[in-house]
Every structure is written in structure tokens, then in C-alpha cells.
Amino acid sequence: MALPQKESSPIFSDATAGTLRLIAYLALAAILMVLDHRNGWLHRVRYLTAAAIVPIYKLAAAPADWVHGASTAFTQRSALIDENRQLREALMLAQARLNRMDAVAHQNERLKHLLDTQHLLGMHAQLARLIDVQLGPTRDRVMLNVGADEGVLVGQVVIDSHGVMGQIVETLPHASVAMLVVDPDHAVPVMLARNGLRGIAHGTGDPDQLVVPNLPLSSDIKPGDQWVTSGLGGRFPAGFPVGTITELRHGPSGMFLEALVKPAAELQRSGEVLLLREQPDPVGPPAPAPEVGPPASLAPAMPPAPGAARARLAASPARAATTP
Amino acid sequence: MNRLHAQGWAFWVGIALAMLLMLMPLPAMLQPLKPYWPALVLIYWSLESTDRVSIGLAFCVGLAADLLNGALLGDQALRLAVMVFIALRFRSRLRFFPMWQQSLAVFLLLLNNHVLQALIRAFAGDPAMPALSWLSPAVGAAIWPFVFLLLDDVNTRLRGKSAGAG
Numbered sequence: 001m002a003l004p005q006k007e008s009s010p011i012f013s014d015a016t017a018g019t020l021r022l023i024a025y026l027a028l029a030a031i032l033m034v035l036d037h038r039n040g041w042l043h044r045v046r047y048l049t050a051a052a053i054v055p056i057y058k059l060a061a062a063p064a065d066w067v068h069g070a071s072t073a074f075t076q077r078s079a080l081i082d083e084n085r086q087l088r089e090a091l092m093l094a095q096a097r098l099n100r101m102d103a104v105a106h107q108n109e110r111l112k113h114l115l116d117t118q119h120l121l122g123m124h125a126q127l128a129r130l131i132d133v134q135l136g137p138t139r140d141r142v143m144l145n146v147g148a149d150e151g152v153l154v155g156q157v158v159i160d161s162h163g164v165m166g167q168i169v170e171t172l173p174h175a176s177v178a179m180l181v182v183d184p185d186h187a188v189p190v191m192l193a194r195n196g197l198r199g200i201a202h203g204t205g206d207p208d209q210l211v212v213p214n215l216p217l218s219s220d221i222k223p224g225d226q227w228v229t230s231g232l233g234g235r236f237p238a239g240f241p242v243g244t245i246t247e248l249r250h251g252p253s254g255m256f257l258e259a260l261v262k263p264a265a266e267l268q269r270s271g272e273v274l275l276l277r278e279q280p281d282p283v284g285p286p287a288p289a290p291e292v293g294p295p296a297s298l299a300p301a302m303p304p305a306p307g308a309a310r311a312r313l314a315a316s317p318a319r320a321a322t323t324p
Numbered sequence: 325m326n327r328l329h330a331q332g333w334a335f336w337v338g339i340a341l342a343m344l345l346m347l348m349p350l351p352a353m354l355q356p357l358k359p360y361w362p363a364l365v366l367i368y369w370s371l372e373s374t375d376r377v378s379i380g381l382a383f384c385v386g387l388a389a390d391l392l393n394g395a396l397l398g399d400q401a402l403r404l405a406v407m408v409f410i411a412l413r414f415r416s417r418l419r420f421f422p423m424w425q426q427s428l429a430v431f432l433l434l435l436n437n438h439v440l441q442a443l444i445r446a447f448a449g450d451p452a453m454p455a456l457s458w459l460s461p462a463v464g465a466a467i468w469p470f471v472f473l474l475l476d477d478v479n480t481r482l483r484g485k486s487a488g489a490g
Binding site: 018021022025026028029030031032033035036037041042045046049053056057059060061063064132133134135141170177184185205207268 | 344346348349350352355379380391392393394395396399402405409413444451
């Protein structure tokens with residue numbers, strides 16, 4: 001039985017042409033990747049085409065929403081009543097705590113007024129919903145349903161009711177992308193709530209773990225301690241919970257401790273999040289001190305006298321001996 | 325003409341569904357195992373007809389996927405172009421393989437794709453992918469027979485319908 005001749009696929013003819021075309025496309029892709037890596041083109045293209053791609057995200061997120069909605073619809077009544085009671089209790093507790101906080105806040109404001117500083121306790125936040133899609137091979141970024149047209153800026157902090165979730169890294173007109181604290185590229189300056197020990201919490205890529213490296217071996221720290229944002233660096237306002245220490249271990253060098261931390265925010269749960277409106281003033285480390293003294297051109301060209309070096313050598317063991 | 329039209333529709337609807345499936349979240353446990361859907365659809369169509377898929381088309385589909393995924397522009401374009409190139413080159417052999425051999429070939433294609441992805445990520449300085457994600461080509465190969473049968477069924481029906489109409 002004969003195959004139709006004209007549709008038979010050639011095995012070897014045309015092969016070089018195909019290879020050349022492949023090489024051309026590979027080169028084009030490589031050029032695109034390098035340009036995008038250097039200049040962040042992708043963000044600009046995404047911003048321009050956002051009108052087309054955001055509906056696609058919503059469409060892709062729809063089944064997960066339906067599943068969520070269905071599970072709510074079919075939850076047992078008793079479970080709902082239980083949940084309701086728990087929530088009511090939690091609300092009452094929170095309300096009581098808030099009432100106490102109110103008095104403290106008033107006092108704080110009065111004292112700050114006396115000190116003539118700005119009041120920083122006011123917090124403007126914007127509610128946002130997650131669009132449940134997967135961006136990239138790992139799940140360290142989430143998409144939110146508010147964007148540049150709603151006043152979202154790159155760098156805004158995302159929190160949920162339990163703690164810091166991450167920060168905005170990309171805005172589209174009506175959607176934005178937030179990097180979670182567990183992203184390996186993410187770091188947040190933290191301090192221990194109990195005693196103010198400072199550190200930097202890095203993401204690990206594992207959705208249940210952060211790591212705070214380079215803690216002194218002698219520091220007063222134990223599993224169960226809570227890290228909160230320290231406010232250093234000026235991006236994250238101070239005092240938001242970041243996570244609790246689950247394990248302490250020696251770092252790779254053996255000279256420092258490393259704390260493994262469970263994030264406080266519920267990163268796996270989808271739902272509502274808060275975007276902090278006001279970014280604190282950028283407070284960085286102080287600018288390096290200007291160099292003082294005579295200009296370098298006036299420095300003596302000759303090396304220090306050998307006698308001086310010997311004297312310094314002799315002095316150093318003595319200094320080492322005096323310091324315990 | 326009509327048949328080509330219908331096939332064109334089937335192709336683009338398949339690609340669109342694959343993109344949606346790519347974006348769709350799974351439970352956290354299964355996340356790294358998610359097969360690379362656009363690749364499966366492109367492999368099917370490059371085996372099915374000579375003139376439907378070309379390297380250039382695969383490149384464009386990859387660019388669109390990159391745009392949606394927001395990782396690195398050109399990453400999937402490169403990988404899909406390579407994959408379609410290999411699939412088209414061995415098309416005349418792959419088409420007449422029994423199903424299990426075809427699945428094996430798809431596994432190798434997807435594995436090659438995964439190695440390329442790991443290389444590109446390493447060059448771009450991105451963190452390595454989770455170890456479990458190396459199982460994703462195997463998952464892709466395991467569901468290949470179903471994808472093939474489903475798409476083939478749709479294709480046959482369309483052909484029969486347009487033949488009946490024309």
C-alpha cells in the first residue's frame with residue numbers, strides 16, 4: 001500500500017535549512033534573554049499588554065475560585081457555627097486588646113507631641129485580593145487584583161492579618177505582582193521581639209521557611225522566639241511579625257548561628273491581603289564620612305621607617321594581653 | 325480548506341487551553357510535578373501535520389508563554405523552538421512508534437527541555453528549581469497517551485465533520 005507521495009515527510013532534504021533556522025531562532029532568543037535580563041524589557045511589554053493578559057490570569061484563576069466557593073457552599077452547618085464562635089471569641093479578644101492599645105496609643109501620641117516628633121502610628125492600608133495563578137516554576141510570587149491605576153507602587157509592603165507577606169515588585173494597570181518573603185531573592189531586616197537582637201531574614205525558596213544567618217554564637221536566642229520587622233533600611237515599617245524560630249543551628253562556617261524561621265503570614269492561603277499605603281521615609285545607613293586631612297598628593301612618598309614597624313609589632317601582643 | 329480551518333481552530337484552542345493549564349495553580353504538594361502543557365500540545369501537532377507547526381510558530385508561542393509567566397523573555401521561546409525542531413526532525417519515525425515508545429520519546433524531549441530550563445536559570449542567576457520538579461517530565465510522559473488520544477479524537481471528528489459537510 002503506497003503512502004501518498006506528496007505528503008511524505010522528507011527525512012534528510014531540507015535538513016540544513018531547518019538547522020539554520022533553528023540556530024537563527026536560538027540566537028534571537030538568547031539576545032532577547034540577555035536584553036531582558038539587563039533592561040527589564042519584559043515588565044514594560046507586560047505593562048503595555050496588560051489589558052490582554054490580566055483577563056487571562058483571571059480566567060486561569062477561576063477554577064481555583066470555584067473550588068474554593070464550592071467548598072464553602074458545602075461546608076457543614078455545624079462547622080460554620082463552630083467557626084463563627086471561634087471568630088467571635090477572637091474578635092472579642094482583639095477588641096479588648098485594642099481598647100487597651102488605644103489608651104497606650106493616646107499616651108504615646110501625647111508623649112511624641114511633647115517630643116515634637118511626627119506621629120507614626122497611623123497606618124493607611126488598602127485591601128487587595130489574590131489572583132490565584134502560578135507565575136514561574138516556583139511559587140514565590142503572587143498576583144494581586146489592584147495595580148498602578150489604583151495607586152499601587154513598586155516597593156509597597158504586603159501584609160496579612162498574621163504578619164509580613166512580601167512586597168510589590170511589579171505593577172500592571174489593574175494588577176500587581178508581589179514577591180513573597182520566602183523568595184530566595186528576598187530579604188527583610190528583622191529584630192527579635194524579646195530583646196531587640198537584629199538580623200536579616202532571607203527567603204529560602206521553601207514556602208515554610210526563612211533563614212536568619214550570621215547571629216553571634218553568644219546571643220540570647222531560643223526556638224519559639226519571634227522576629228518582627230526592625231524598620232531599618234526604610235522599606236518595611238517597624239513592628240510587624242515576620243516569623244517564629246523553629247530551629248537554631250550552626251552556620252556553614254561554624255562561627256555563627258543560623259535561625260530557621262517559620263513565616264508568620266499565611267503564605268499558602270489565598271484570600272485578602274493589605275497593602276500598606278505610606279512608605280516610610282527611606283532611612284538608610286548614614287552617608288560615609290567625608291575624608292578629612294591633607295590631600296593624598298601631600299602624603300610622604302617614602303615607606304614608614306623600619307623602627308616604627310617594629311614598635312607597632314611590639315605593642316600589639318601587649319594590647320592583646322590586656323584585652324581579655 | 326474547510327478542514328484546514330477547523331484544524332486551525334483546534335490548534336489554537338489547544339494552545340490557549342495549555343496556557344491556561346500552565347497558569348492554573350495546583351495544591352502545593354503537586355506544584356512541582358505539573359507537566360509542561362504547551363510542549364505536549366506542540367509535540368502532538370508537529371507529529372500530526374507537517375505544515376501546522378514550524379520552529380517560528382513554536383518560538384512565538386513560547387514568547388507568549390513568557391509574557392504570561394513573567395519570568396524571562398525568550399526562555400520558553402528557546403526551549404519550545406528546540407523541542408519542535410527535534411520533534412519535526414524525527415517526525416517520520418515518531419509517528420509510527422507504538423504508544424509506549426512514543427511516550428518514551430516524549431519523556432526524552434521533556435527531559436531535554438528541563439535540562440535547558442535549568443541551564444538558562446543557572447545562567448540568569450535564578451535560584452535552582454525544586455528537586456521534585458525533575459519528575460515533571462515523567463509525569464508529562466505518563467499523561468502523553470491521554471493527551472494524544474484526546475487531541476487525535478478531536479482532530480478525527482473535525483475531519484469527519486468537514487468531510488461530511490464538504
